[in-house]
Amino acid sequence: xxxxxxxxxxxxxxxxxxxRIARILLALVLxxxxxxxxxxxxxxxxxxxxxxxxxLALLVDQEINPQMLSLVSLVSILGLPGYLxxxxxxxxxxxxxxxxxxxxxxxxxxxxxxxLTILLQVLGYQFADLPILLVLLGVxxxxxxxxxxYSKYRSIGILVSMASLMYLFSNRASYLDLxxxxxxxxxxxxxxxxxxxxxxxxxxxxxxxxxxxxxxxxIVASQVNTALFIYALIPSTLSLIVINSLHYDLLRITxxxxxxxxxxxxxxxRSEATSILLSYLTIISIMSLGAEVFMRSGIxxxxxxxxxxxxxxxTVAATLAMFFRGYTLIYExxxxxxxxxxxxxxxxxxxxxxxxxxxxxxxxxxxGVYSFITSQPIFQFDxxxxxxxxxxxxxxxxxxxxxxxxPVKRKSWFTGYAGIADLGGSRGEVFTSWxxxxxxxxxxxxxxxxxxxxxxxxxxxxILLVLLAVTVIGVMI
Amino acid sequence: MNILSLVVNLVLAILxxxxxxxxxxxxxxxxxxxxxxxxxxxxxxxxxLFSKESILPEAGGFLFVVVPIxxxxxxxxxxxxxxxxxxxxxxxxxxxxxxxxxxxSAFTFAIAGSASGNPYGVVGGSREVILATIVEPSMIASLVSLVLLRGSAxxxxxxxxxxxLLPLLMSGLAYFLCLLAESGRTPFDVAEAESELxxxxxxxxxxxxxxxxxxxxxxxxxxxxxIPAFYISALIAPKLDGVGYSVAVVIPYLVSLILCxxxxxxxxxxxxxxxxxxxSRFYGFVLLLSAxxxxxxxxxxxxGW
Numbered sequence: 087x088x089x090x091x092x093x094x095x096x097x098x099x100x101x102x103x104x105x106r107i108a109r110i111l112l113a114l115v116l117x118x119x120x121x122x123x124x125x126x127x128x129x130x131x132x133x134x135x136x137x138x139x140x141x142l143a144l145l146v147d148q149e150i151n152p153q154m155l156s157l158v159s160l161v162s163i164l165g166l167p168g169y170l171x172x173x174x175x176x177x178x179x180x181x182x183x184x185x186x187x188x189x190x191x192x193x194x195x196x197x198x199x200x201x202l203t204i205l206l207q208v209l210g211y212q213f214a215d216l217p218i219l220l221v222l223l224g225v226x227x228x229x230x231x232x233x234x235x236y237s238k239y240r241s242i243g244i245l246v247s248m249a250s251l252m253y254l255f256s257n258r259a260s261y262l263d264l265x266x267x268x269x270x271x272x273x274x275x276x277x278x279x280x281x282x283x284x285x286x287x288x289x290x291x292x293x294x295x296x297x298x299x300x301x302x303x304x305i306v307a308s309q310v311n312t313a314l315f316i317y318a319l320i321p322s323t324l325s326l327i328v329i330n331s332l333h334y335d336l337l338r339i340t341x342x343x344x345x346x347x348x349x350x351x352x353x354x355x356r357s358e359a360t361s362i363l364l365s366y367l368t369i370i371s372i373m374s375l376g377a378e379v380f381m382r383s384g385i386x387x388x389x390x391x392x393x394x395x396x397x398x399x400x401t402v403a404a405t406l407a408m409f410f411r412g413y414t415l416i417y418e419x420x421x422x423x424x425x426x427x428x429x430x431x432x433x434x435x436x437x438x439x440x441x442x443x444x445x446x447x448x449x450x451x452x453x454g455v456y457s458f459i460t461s462q463p464i465f466q467f468d469x470x471x472x473x474x475x476x477x478x479x480x481x482x483x484x485x486x487x488x489x490x491x492x493p494v495k496r497k498s499w500f501t502g503y504a505g506i507a508d509l510g511g512s513r514g515e516v517f518t519s520w521x522x523x524x525x526x527x528x529x530x531x532x533x534x535x536x537x538x539x540x541x542x543x544x545x546x547x548x549i550l551l552v553l554l555a556v557t558v559i560g561v562m563i
Numbered sequence: 564m565n566i567l568s569l570v571v572n573l574v575l576a577i578l579x580x581x582x583x584x585x586x587x588x589x590x591x592x593x594x595x596x597x598x599x600x601x602x603x604x605x606x607x608x609x610x611x612l613f614s615k616e617s618i619l620p621e622a623g624g625f626l627f628v629v630v631p632i633x634x635x636x637x638x639x640x641x642x643x644x645x646x647x648x649x650x651x652x653x654x655x656x657x658x659x660x661x662x663x664x665x666x667x668s669a670f671t672f673a674i675a676g677s678a679s680g681n682p683y684g685v686v687g688g689s690r691e692v693i694l695a696t697i698v699e700p701s702m703i704a705s706l707v708s709l710v711l712l713r714g715s716a717x718x719x720x721x722x723x724x725x726x727x728l729l730p731l732l733m734s735g736l737a738y739f740l741c742l743l744a745e746s747g748r749t750p751f752d753v754a755e756a757e758s759e760l761x762x763x764x765x766x767x768x769x770x771x772x773x774x775x776x777x778x779x780x781x782x783x784x785x786x787x788x789x790i791p792a793f794y795i796s797a798l799i800a801p802k803l804d805g806v807g808y809s810v811a812v813v814i815p816y817l818v819s820l821i822l823c824x825x826x827x828x829x830x831x832x833x834x835x836x837x838x839x840x841x842x843s844r845f846y847g848f849v850l851l852l853s854a855x856x857x858x859x860x861x862x863x864x865x866x867g868w
Contacts, residue, residue, distance in 0.1 A: 284692075350680075352624050363625070374663060381659045381707075385716055389861050392711070395659075396703050396857075403666040403699060407673060407692045410626070414677040418624035472660055473667070476640055480633040488628055491771040493619035 108152040109145050116142045116159070132460050133252035134163040140248050140323055146434045147331045149338065154242045162249035195221045195228050212260035215253075222250035223301055225271045226278050232294045244326055247301050255308040255315060266390065268309050273397045276302035280401065283408040288343050292412050293333045299405055300326055300369055303376055306394065313453065313465040314379050318372045320452040324442035325365035328435050332358050336416070345415050352417040357432045359417040361439040366409040368442045371474035373402045379469060402473075447474050569653035572642040580781035581605035583788065583824060587748075590828035605781065612774035620767050622680025630675040631772045634779035637668040641786035645718035645793075650812050658716035661786075662706045668783055669695040669745065675776065676764025687763020693839060694751065697846045698744045704853035705737040706790070708860035713797055718790075720812050726797045730859035735794045737853035742823065743830050744842065746784050750834035751842055788823035792816045 116138050123130035123138075130138070141159040144150055199217035206214035224232030224247065232243070254261070261268060276299050283295030300322050307315040335358070336351075337343055352359035381395030445452045449467050457464040585602035592599020619627065641664050644657025654660075673695065676688025710716050712726050712734070744751035768776055795815040837845065 350622065350624075359625070374667075377663060378659050381662075382656070382716075385659075385710060392707060392857075392861065396700070396707055399663050399666055399703055400700055402663065403670045404696060406667060407670045407695070410674045411677060411692075414626065414674070418622070418626055418678055418680070472640075473663070476636055477633065480636040481629060483636065484629045484632045487632055487771070487775070491617045493617040493628070493772075 105152065109150065112152050112156055113142060113145050115156075116145075119163075130163075130459075131256070132456060133249075133256050135459050136252055136319065136323075137162045137245070137249050140245055140327075143324070143327050143438070144242075144245060146327070146438070147334070149334060151242065155245065158242060158245050158249065162245070162252075195231055213264055215257075216261060216264065219250045219254050220271065223247050223254070223305060224275070224298060225302075225305070226274050229275065229278060229282075229298060232298050243297065244323070244330060247297070248323060251301065251304055251308060254305065258309055261309065265309055269306055269390065269394060272302050272306035272309075273394065275299075275305065276401050277397070280404045280408050284404075284411065286412075287345055289333050289337060289345055289416075290343065292345060293330060295408065296329055296369070297326060299401070299408075303373055303398070303401075306398075307376060310391075310394075311379055311383075313467040314376055316456045316465060317449045317452050317467055318376065320455065321368045321442040321445040322372055324438045324445070325368045328361050328365040328439045328442065331435055332362055345412065348416040350418065355417070357436045359413075361432070361435050362413060362417065364439040364443045366413065367474065367477060368439070368446045370402060370406050370409065371446050371471050371477070373398060373405060374473040375469055375471050377402055378472070443474070447471055447478075565649075565651050565653050568646065568649040568651050569643055571649050572645075572647050572653060573639060575647055576639070576642045576782055576785055577778075580778070580785040581609055583785050583820060584781050587824050587828050587831075590824065591831050594828060594832040605777075609774045609778055609781075612769075612777070613771050615770035617770040617772050620679060620681070623678065623767065626674060626678035627767075628772075630671055630678055631768065631775035631779065634668060634671050634675070635775050635782070637664050637671060638779045638782035638786065640664055641668075641783070645786070645789060646720055646812070647789055648813055648816055650720055652717050652719040656716040658706070658710045658718050661718060662703055665706075665745070665783075665787065666695075666699045666703060668779075669699060672764055672776075672780075675768070676766075679764075679767035681767045684764055684766045687766065690839060691764055694744060694842060697843050698741055698849075701737055701846055701849045701853040702741040702745065704850070704857045705734045705741060708734040708853070708857040709738070709790075709793060709797070711857070711860040712863070713793070718793060720793075720796045720815065727859070727863035728798075730856045730863055731794065731797055733852055733856035734860065735791065737849055737856060738790065738794070739823075739826060740849045740852075741846075742787055743827070744846070745787055746827055747780065748827055749831045750837045752836060785820075788820050789816065790819070791823060792819035795819060 119128070119130070119138050120135070120142075122128040123135065137159060141155055144155060145152075199221050202217045203214055206217070221228045221231060279295045279298030279302060283292055283299070286292045286295055304315065304318060304322060307318055336348070340348070342348065377395055377398035380391050380398055384391030384393075384395045449469065449471070450464070453465045453467055456462075582602055582605070584605040585600070588604065589599045589602055641661055643653045644661040644664070646652045670692065673688040673691035676684040676686075676691065679685075708730060712731055715721070765773065765776060792815040795818055796811070799815070
């Protein structure tokens, strides 16, 4: 416990004076934890190692809030029984958000799920903590929290979701009765992420959609195929960290937030563009392998898996379209409009993205890491990432092709109606027909904005006291 | 992996894919009372384009260069997953990978448009994404029901005994209707919209890049037109005992190619172009049909069909 106390106290104290020192100290504490776990002084479970390593990797983000990171890391690895770690986590997050002067959607969701959790606990269900998990993971109808989390609280969002996901994975036996529900929610999460991503006009919303799609797949995999989940965990986490960090670097460097305000940045931000491309490919190829695994299970006669496989195959392609819509709007699709200087952390980020794609290509690597941590024999995962192999082959052929047919560079096009400056701002508007056709999908939503507006008038401290009172009463009953 | 089958498939595909497009153009021309180009015209077009210079627009980046090759590689990879005129497929259980490649290649075509930076290309690309989003779920469902009915994900001509007729016909019909949109011709050429967008996603491509994209599209269409051979094979499966290689393998394949070419030519000649919203309504019904075939394919053994 003393080490956990160090983790909790040291960075926030130092943060008062120097954020850089706080980050370094937090990194040292996390490494210390891992070393202690490694030498067997304080044995760590797989989920705890994942949380510690994710916390460590998130420190690459310049703008990370070490206070929040240490809070979430601490609560995630405490190892209390039952629903308590997540319960504590949500209160701490709620406190942190309230202290910032807003409780946002998480306040509303907390009000919905906490009494429900207590009720389920009192009734003796093993899956009492599921509502809290669903909120923290941003599963529909709670996905409003995701866009808030990734636009306001940035990298912490990944750690919160990761901790909840690991908890869901570690306790999957408890949720066995609810498997169809979790699978349906996971698929809805992925699909709604794609639909949101396809019409997103801000970089923050695009980030949220990417997180939603990736975590949706991880939720499904965590419940149905352990080998697939272990395989997908490392590359997808690395990719999310890369995407998250680069998107926010871009916001910081340029001061712009609309997705159509960018364009042609790959000319100056080469390593960033490469990192984003590699990370997108990593996520898509993991989904592709997941689709194949689900479908193979389904053909042997399980309709649940056939439907899951169909949905995932469609998701792979739709995610490809969503990602590359974002990529072409930001990094390509326009001649370079202005010089943008690179962020400082680009080499760390590039290394992360290469490690991610390497893990996606060689399944034995992430599975070997799991085997090393848990001292279990390595999982048999008889699958090859065909899509990634095809794309790598295509990229190599492209190099040969361009050396043989060296392209002649042509000046910017001119439509006869408008210049590039006018068209640059409205490139994405053609997707309005998408919103028109799929209008019924977009009209389904929880009226959380309206309820949140009412809640924001209430005193957060009062709400917290009521919640604690309900908890105490619930536990006593 | 069956290397011989793979080599035969790839060589055959590269040779006949442009010819199949030429045949479609010829049939369409005859239906419209024109002489039309020779069947080898598409081959001449590709060869001519490879001899031209390749122009990269100022807005074109890495994706603009990669996407044509990716389209070609994805299309060629489809032939590694199925039998054409060989009895054995190059790989076992390639059906799932085939479905994935078909769906992915529809979306990579859209990326080609967006990567060019040209607003007409972007419009074409976005229409392609929308159309693919509407059509692909039906396509996936019909192909998965074929796999379920055959009881194997290997796309070859091996017989698996009696196959339930109703779901097979429903799945086949849904597949044909999806093929109309997948082939990118009238009445569903909403992405290219040749009368107003002059090629849509392809607008900025020229020379070898355009040739590669065109060849990729010809190969993709050939692969899609090859699939009905497995429906035909499944239909006549119980009667295949003792028949020769040519009857069991070559005839279904040839019938499949000719049938698809005729259907596509007829659809192209007899219809005006649909608007995107009309296409979405039409494929709403196709999705119901393919979903019903999937459900029946799953239930067929339990129902004793």
